[in-house]
Structure formats: C-alpha cells, structure tokens
Amino acid sequence: xxxxxxxxxxxxxxxxxxxxxxxxxxxxxxxxxxxxxxxxxxxxxxxxxxxxxxxxxxxxxxxxxxxxxxxxxxxxxxxxxxxxxxxxxxxxxxxxxxxxxxxxxxxxxxxxxxxxxxxxxxxxxxxxxxxxxxxxxxxxxxxxx
Numbered sequence: 001x002x003x004x005x006x007x008x009x010x011x012x013x014x015x016x017x018x019x020x021x022x023x024x025x026x027x028x029x030x031x032x033x034x035x036x037x038x039x040x041x042x043x044x045x046x047x048x049x050x051x052x053x054x055x056x057x058x059x060x061x062x063x064x065x066x067x068x069x070x071x072x073x074x075x076x077x078x079x080x081x082x083x084x085x086x087x088x089x090x091x092x093x094x095x096x097x098x099x100x101x102x103x104x105x106x107x108x109x110x111x112x113x114x115x116x117x118x119x120x121x122x123x124x125x126x127x128x129x130x131x132x133x134x135x136x137x138x139x140x141x142x143x144x145x
Contacts, residue, residue, distance in 0.1 A: 003063045014037065016039070047065075
C-alpha cells in the first residue's frame with residue numbers, strides 16, 4: 001500500500017483541508033475533508049489518520065508526507081510523549097494530543113514506513129495530495145458561505 005497525504009490551511013489557524021491518495025495493486029482511492037477552523041499541522045495529521053483508518057486489514061504501508069511534523073512526531077517524539085503522559089520536555093501539554101493519540105492507534109495494525117518528500121517540488125503523488133487538500137479547503141469555504 002502506498003499512501004500520499006497532505007494538508008492545507010488558509011491562515012494558521014483558519015479554514016483547512018486535507019487529502020490522501022491510497023494505491024495498491026492498480027487500485028486507487030482518494031480521500032479528502034475540511035475543517036472550518038484549524039491549523040496546518042492538524043490537517044497534515046488528519047490526512048494520515050483517515051488514510052490509515054480506511055485500511056480494512058493490516059498491511060505494509062509506505063506513507064509519503066511533506067510534513068516533518070508528522071514524520072518526526074511518529075518516529076521520534078511520540079514514544080517520549082507517551083512515557084511522559086503527553087507532556088513536552090518543558091512539562092507543557094503536547095499540542096494536538098487528540099490527533100496524535102488517534103494516529104498512534106491507526107498505525108498499530110500496520111507495518112508503517114514513513115517517507116518525507118519536499119512539498120511543491122514536483123513529486124507527482126505529493127502534488128496530487130496537495131490538490132485534494134486545496135480542493136477540500138475550497139469546498140469548506142463554499143460550505144461556510
């Protein structure tokens with residue numbers, strides 16, 4: 001399974017959107033959604049969460065993201081946050097704990113391999129996920145009018 005994810009936000013905070021593209025064995029699925037008031041980091045997290053939650057059975061997943069926040073959070077920060085009851089090194093609460101907890105649960109059944117790609121640098125999967133996230137952001141704006 002290959003997944004590309006991206007988030008978009010107009011203002012930070014502001015209206016946001018997320019997009020994910022899942023491909024396996026020649027099949028493709030696109031997912032997207034929006035929030036009226038959010039942050040870019042929350043949209044990046046939500047794209048990965050919904051994509052992983054959409055998988056019906058455990059599998060090996062190559063997840064591509066342009067978010068260092070998502071990649072570093074999963075690979076480096078999350079284990080320490082769990083040990084410290086979701087407190088940072090300075091003792092303050094971890095931002096977006098609700099989504100980090102959900103992402104941690106969504107990844108558990110899978111063998112997850114994370115890949116960082118530079119955003120807006122021509123990677124086709126990242127560009128398509130970005131287009132979905134921006135389209136979702138616009139749908140959200142239209143829904144609020």
